[in-house]
Amino acid sequence: MEKYGGNPLLECIVTKFGGSSLASDEQFKKVRSILELEPTRRYLVPSAPGKRFREDEKVTDLLYLCHTLKSDGKPFTDEFAKIRERYESIARGLRLKVDISAKLDEVEEGIASGKSRAWCASRGEYLCGLLMADYLGWRFLDAADGIVFDDEGHLDDEATQQKLSAILADGLSTVVPGFYGARKNGEVCTFSRGGSDITGALVARAVNADVYENWTDVSGFLMADPRIIDGPAEISSITYKELRELSHMGASVLHEDAMFPVHRAGIPTNIRNTNKPYHPGTMISKNAPNEVTVPTITGIAGHKGYSVISVEKNMMNSEVGFGRKVLSILEEEGISFEHMPTGIDSMCVVVQSSVFEPHRSQIISRIEKLVEGSGSVSVSDNLSIIATVGRGMVHNCGTAARLFGAMSRARINVRMIDQGSSELSIIVGVNDSDFEATIHAIYHEFVG
Numbered sequence: 001m002e003k004y005g006g007n008p009l010l011e012c013i014v015t016k017f018g019g020s021s022l023a024s025d026e027q028f029k030k031v032r033s034i035l036e037l038e039p040t041r042r043y044l045v046p047s048a049p050g051k052r053f054r055e056d057e058k059v060t061d062l063l064y065l066c067h068t069l070k071s072d073g074k075p076f077t078d079e080f081a082k083i084r085e086r087y088e089s090i091a092r093g094l095r096l097k098v099d100i101s102a103k104l105d106e107v108e109e110g111i112a113s114g115k116s117r118a119w120c121a122s123r124g125e126y127l128c129g130l131l132m133a134d135y136l137g138w139r140f141l142d143a144a145d146g147i148v149f150d151d152e153g154h155l156d157d158e159a160t161q162q163k164l165s166a167i168l169a170d171g172l173s174t175v176v177p178g179f180y181g182a183r184k185n186g187e188v189c190t191f192s193r194g195g196s197d198i199t200g201a202l203v204a205r206a207v208n209a210d211v212y213e214n215w216t217d218v219s220g221f222l223m224a225d226p227r228i229i230d231g232p233a234e235i236s237s238i239t240y241k242e243l244r245e246l247s248h249m250g251a252s253v254l255h256e257d258a259m260f261p262v263h264r265a266g267i268p269t270n271i272r273n274t275n276k277p278y279h280p281g282t283m284i285s286k287n288a289p290n291e292v293t294v295p296t297i298t299g300i301a302g303h304k305g306y307s308v309i310s311v312e313k314n315m316m317n318s319e320v321g322f323g324r325k326v327l328s329i330l331e332e333e334g335i336s337f338e339h340m341p342t343g344i345d346s347m348c349v350v351v352q353s354s355v356f357e358p359h360r361s362q363i364i365s366r367i368e369k370l371v372e373g374s375g376s377v378s379v380s381d382n383l384s385i386i387a388t389v390g391r392g393m394v395h396n397c398g399t400a401a402r403l404f405g406a407m408s409r410a411r412i413n414v415r416m417i418d419q420g421s422s423e424l425s426i427i428v429g430v431n432d433s434d435f436e437a438t439i440h441a442i443y444h445e446f447v448g
């Protein structure tokens, strides 16, 4: 069954389609039939055409390459020809009216004339939006006229909300290309890679959508990494806070920055699969409403490659400001820390090894000075961090016991434990060599 089909309470859905959903004329046809299934799908934010098959190239990558070649004084004709062919074949396949060849000429001239890297990259979405608007018979809104960046090149959230909501207030079905916007002086800026997700969230907020649908090539989030767990269960419902914890630890389907605008506005995001339009996907919402049963855990995610800086000092516990001094050394070296479990006279700071490495000796010698004569510093590497996340933990006692029981049966040594007061996640640190085994143990304990 179509998830919202015929629901009279829903008035407006914003859709964002990722690159693989727009990679060919056949994919464009799927997009149109998805829109036809639900007339309240009235806004569409496209990415640039992505890969049609594994070895294929993404248009955005080709555009970046053209810009680099031009900047190095090399010809970019062959690469641009590939871009041209992608758009022209979609336009041909759908018999579109828009003169896409003329638009492609403008882009090619722009690159040749030395336009900025952001401008070049943004043309992927711009051209795709033009094709889509023509195909659907919808209005095209150039994102440079609706998404506002400040002088530093960051999103101007307030100005964007004002501008977009004013333009879209007429309720006309509109295509807004993703990934870019412009400064007040008209100069084009882009978000970081995958940033069309952010544009979709901004449009959803501007029109106060009932749902922000993010269409991609997977049916939502999985409870664990399928490279580690064979056929992990799908997550049908998750809160924004849970997702934030999981995506920080590596579960990436949605751009991290795309969650904030919709989360704050109370708009749910639904991750859907363009190739399986009837699959309900994953619904991300503020409170995961209407739940009959809440699973104890929602998902597991983790990363290898952390280092633990352990600091011991006599009477550390009673020394006001000691922790701050340690952390300010990290701050001054430009390092953000992940976790900080403390003991009575000891503290540990967990950092990503790749970020820590270039500053290692400097940081150690600075902390050594701090504890001189009354303490010591040591670093141990090869730590993995695994977050087990679940809003269901709040209602279930014994979750930690089950988790650690499963780890002990699998003979895994726990090197670190961290549980936030929100009771939303339990974080464990283990040796890198135990990473996969830990995820297996936890997954099978809770999911079976």
Ligand code: ASP
Pocket: 018, 019, 047, 048, 058, 060, 061, 124, 178, 179, 192, 193, 194, 195, 196, 197
């Ligand atoms: N096309 C851009 C990229 O490849 C943005 C996006 O797809 O969201 O990163």
